[in-house]
Amino acid sequence: MVLFDARAARRKAETRDGEFFHHHFQSLMNPTGSSQFFFTKNTPRLHSFFIFPRHLSKQEGKMPKIFFKKTAKLAMLALVGWATLRTDDFLLRKEVLSADPALLLSLGRHFMVGYQDFEEIKQLVSHGAIGGIFITRRNIAGKSAAEIKRELDELQRIQADLGLPPLLIATDQEGGTISKLSPPLRELPTLGEWVKDHGMDSVEDFVRMQAEDLLSLGVNVNFSPVVDLKPKGRAGILDFNSRIDLRGISPDPETVTQVGLAYSRFLKQHGVMPTLKHFPGLSSLDTDTHLQKGRIKLSFEELAEKDLKPFREILHSTETFLMLGHVVIPDLDPEFPASLSRSVVQKLLRREWNFQGVIVTDDMTMGAIVRAPGGIGPAAVRSLNAGVDLLLFTRQPSLYYSAMRETLRAQRRGELALGFLEQSECRLAKIATEIQGRKIEKISNGDVSWEPSALAASH
Template sequence: MQAVYHLLWNIVQLLVALAILFVANYLRSPFLANLRFWLFWLVLGLSLSLIISAVIGIKKHRSLLKMLSVLVLIVSFAGFSSILGTEAKFHLVKHQIFSTDANRLEKLGNHFIVGYRDFEGLKKLVEHRAIGGVFITARNIKEQSKADIQQQISTLQGIRQQQGLSPLWIAVDQEGGIVSRLSPPLTQLPPLATIISEEQPIEQSKAAVIKYARVHGQELSEIGVNLNFAPVVDLNKGVVNPQDKFSQIYRRAISADREVVAKVALWYCQTLEEYGVKCTIKHFPGLGRVDTDTHIDHAELDTPLSELVADDWVPFRQVMNNSQAFTMLGHAKLMAVDDQNPVSFSSAVVGDMIRKSWQHDGVLITDDFCMQAVYSSKAGLAAATIEAINAGIDLVLIAFTQDLYYPAMDALLKADQAGILDQVVLDKSYRRLEQAKIISRG
């Protein structure tokens, strides 16, 4: 009976060791960002306990039990080594970035807008001129007033001013409706779709749209925000997927009518510009037809180009051509153009179609690179960052966890040193970003 007990105990230990090894290999995944600190110490402690137990078992037992103890020792040591190695590599990369020449860091850092969980850590990035913008969301403003948020933004912009640099992009996700990350303390507005009437000519809703946009524009500008990730111009195709926990375009889209969306979005953007706040139309190439959530999976848009041009892309093109709006590129694959890479870092879509064919010279920003569609893509985060910048993307958004900024920046620094980055593309991007800031301040 005792032998059976020892056998079962060794099997349990082996299973725990395998689980630890799995967690250790994925500890730096963005999905574990909220648990990473506790998981690190838990995995470390369990690994050490299993190693000690296995050593005792090897000395104490024979035959099968001894073999199991050896397996537990090997797997536990692998997990222990993996987690220490992963953390050591991360902190080494972080140290190397902060040790980089400030001018190089500034040059490439201008292409990143970064979210944060630790304000002091964010300040360090700003002090080292390592980023071009900051993303503020609900977790950053818990129990804070408008004055508190304004003070933090002023602190960051004050650092930039002392450095003699142009202001940071201070970005938020304040669409209205379910995506109102700064409400409270900012006013909670309903979705844009609820203030227009589909039964009347859309021009009759113009005053209501402008009034709505003025609330956003005034409140955002008062606290120091100069970039809003709104409006959503994906058409509402009625696609509902129970597995879609985050995107839910059907709840955020303005309308199914391309002309209605185009006009409402343009009125909204032009109104925000009056307050020095840039709008961002999203999520090109349009997620209204996509039934997969790119936060957690890969997605494909296989609609023929002719149909997209005549329908889904009408709002994008009209707002692009008639405002200073930024355009956010999503992570769905546009199958008719590039069936290998998400749009956000596809040279065929960004470089060849948007920049060359459309001759669009406005600012392009990616959706969050922490999303699974990028992080676990065939290219991976590092290559995706390089490809995005070389394709003509101006700003890479790393919002969910700033930890992913470090491997992304490390990739750019190495690519720059190796001569892989397209300097002509970088120069054009620098001009676009600086021009956008001049217009915004003006």
């Protein structure tokens, strides 16, 4: 019996021929140059099907025919599977980008998308297919602040040339471990740590540094502050990513409200839109919504007295975005998380709280959404039909295409809540007008090099 040592075979395959094949196989499988996780993660496996047998037969003696035949069959099956996926991916993108331009523009303004391949995000902006950009470490790896700014300025120029209002450009720059643009931006502690060391009167100093850094790149929305109550103990055993114990301001609702309100007011005054997150608060969860849907265990009365208090009071006191977590509030909607729930958005936030600001989902590519029954497409439609303004896709645009295709199809079937969409467009237009005004003011001071078109100014 011949044992196949994959590691040894891989080492033997690292020859010039192997590298040549690997390079051209990557090009064949991924001709657009985009870094979609499926293809890059699995490419070496398929590479091994073709390269390893040849090298083993040359250097280890002749390979048994039956092993070679089985390997070849597996390779062909993998190649057929990949070709099918590539075809599906091509057809998916084609369906979205060839949609009626007016419809794509109308729906696209409700999508904020992250990227790694700059050419791909340029294509989406050129089609008017999105209303916002999310930037994080994936976008900036190996780039200077000047290079990042040039990319974002180019996207804004494309938007302006189309006669559209400025793109919303957002990031997670909380301070501490969640400082997605540091470096090149300066590293600051969390807001809670800053206040503990420097006092409440220093919040504006913290905000001023943060806002200067963000605006220097062209970022106009920050997904901060974190107003989830800080858990008194360690994170739940299944919480690998949220880690509110490290990011939260305080366990005390009054302190969180005071600090979060000061931060939000100052950030808005300095030209960057703040975002309260993660409604309704992740403090009491023992699960991680990056992996699965969370579920509040408190009664609504308990939630209102504790976790909801900072959200409610800050929203009543200043203008800010609100980010909805993928968390079920059983007393309001036992089935769907807040990010997809019409009861939460319309009954609680819009009517009872009278919040008329912009609502954005937490990342729609999290496990809580993509692993849920139906997947990301129906979830996107449900979120828009709940009255959410912006759907956030932080990773590669591939999942955006699935969500947008389903949204386009839902519109053609008459399944979208057009009244909610019209109200949402008014809210987004208001924010765009504010950003537009700041751009025009900076242009008059000679700080930026592009000027919006007359059509954009009319929005």
